[in-house]
Amino acid sequence: MSILGAIFMIVGGIFYALGGFGIFRMPDVYNRLQAGTKATTLGTFSLLIGVGFMHPQWFIKILLIIIFIAITNPVGSSVLGRAAYITGVKPYKVVVDELKTLYSKGGDKHGNH
Amino acid sequence: MINAIVAVFIVIGILFSILRLLKGPSTADRVVGIDTANIIVTGLIVFIAHIYDNNLYLDIALAYGVLSFLETVIISKYLEGRV
Numbered sequence: 001m002s003i004l005g006a007i008f009m010i011v012g013g014i015f016y017a018l019g020g021f022g023i024f025r026m027p028d029v030y031n032r033l034q035a036g037t038k039a040t041t042l043g044t045f046s047l048l049i050g051v052g053f054m055h056p057q058w059f060i061k062i063l064l065i066i067i068f069i070a071i072t073n074p075v076g077s078s079v080l081g082r083a084a085y086i087t088g089v090k091p092y093k094v095v096v097d098e099l100k101t102l103y104s105k106g107g108d109k110h111g112n113h
Numbered sequence: 114m115i116n117a118i119v120a121v122f123i124v125i126g127i128l129f130s131i132l133r134l135l136k137g138p139s140t141a142d143r144v145v146g147i148d149t150a151n152i153i154v155t156g157l158i159v160f161i162a163h164i165y166d167n168n169l170y171l172d173i174a175l176a177y178g179v180l181s182f183l184e185t186v187i188i189s190k191y192l193e194g195r196v
Contacts, residue, residue, distance in 0.1 A: 006115045009160075013122030016153050020126030023133050023149050029141045036130070036149035043126075044156045047119070051163045058162075061171045065159065068178055069152070076148060076185040083189035084141035 005053030012047025015039050028092035029084045037077040044069050116164060123160065126153045144188050151181035 022035030045066055052062040085099060127150055134146035155178045162170030190196055 009119050010115065010122075012156065013119040016126035016156065017122040019149060020129030020153070023146060024129040029139065029145060032133070032142065032145045036145060037152075040126070040149055040152040040156075044152060047156045048159055051159050054163055055166075058168065058171060061175070062159070065155075065171065065175055065178065068175065069155070072178070072182040073152065076182055076189075079186055079189045080141065080144060080148065083144075083192040084139075086193050087139070087141060089139055089141055 001053055001056075005050045008046050008050030008053060010050075012043045012045075012050060015043030015046060019043060029089050030081060030091055033077050033081055033084075037073060041069065041073050116160075119160065123153060123157050127157070140192060144185065144192070148181070148185050151177075151184070155181065 016039075019036050019039030022039060023032050026032045026035050048062050048066050052059045091097070130146045130150040130153065132146075134143050134150065137143040137146060155174050158170055158174040158177060162168070162174070187196075
């Protein structure tokens with residue numbers, strides 16, 4: 001049980017380091033969102049499950065934190081991506097921009113929400 | 114030994130996201146950096162709970178997760194111009 005927890009914790013740490021490196025290296029806001037948020041979500045799952053294997057009496061609270069992060073983290077990423085598009089950040093090497101007809105530049109006429 | 118390896122990986126992740134927070138060209142880049150740093154710090158607090166063998170740090174991690182989500186959403190709404 002302890003060896004399994006150690007393996008999960010090391011995998012979570014590796015995903016944290018790769019997420020941080022991706023957020024430093026990628027060329028664009030949207031690529032950085034993709035690299036940072038997805039990698040750190042999986043890293044958080046793995047590290048928290050590893051700590052739950054180490055301490056089995058904490059497992060309900062750790063499951064609560066995992067469910068909360070699985071709900072809120074993609075929501076925050078999506079809201080941040082839409083805010084970056086509305087403030088006028090162009091995607092890197094983009095060819096077709098289909099959102100141009102939905103959002104105006106000034107931010108007073110939004111799309112379907 | 115294992116705790117030291119995991120701590121080194123976590124510190125690398127926080128360091129790179131704080132570097133992006135310092136040198137990001139636009140405001141959205143800085144918010145992306147601080148969002149990633151917040152998620153990694155949530156995992157770090159649970160890891161500290163494992164190291165000190167104390168139950169209370171899990172509640173702190175849950176409250177920190179709630180506050181970091183609110184921070185990201187409110188800064189995004191402010192960037193869109195409709196707080």
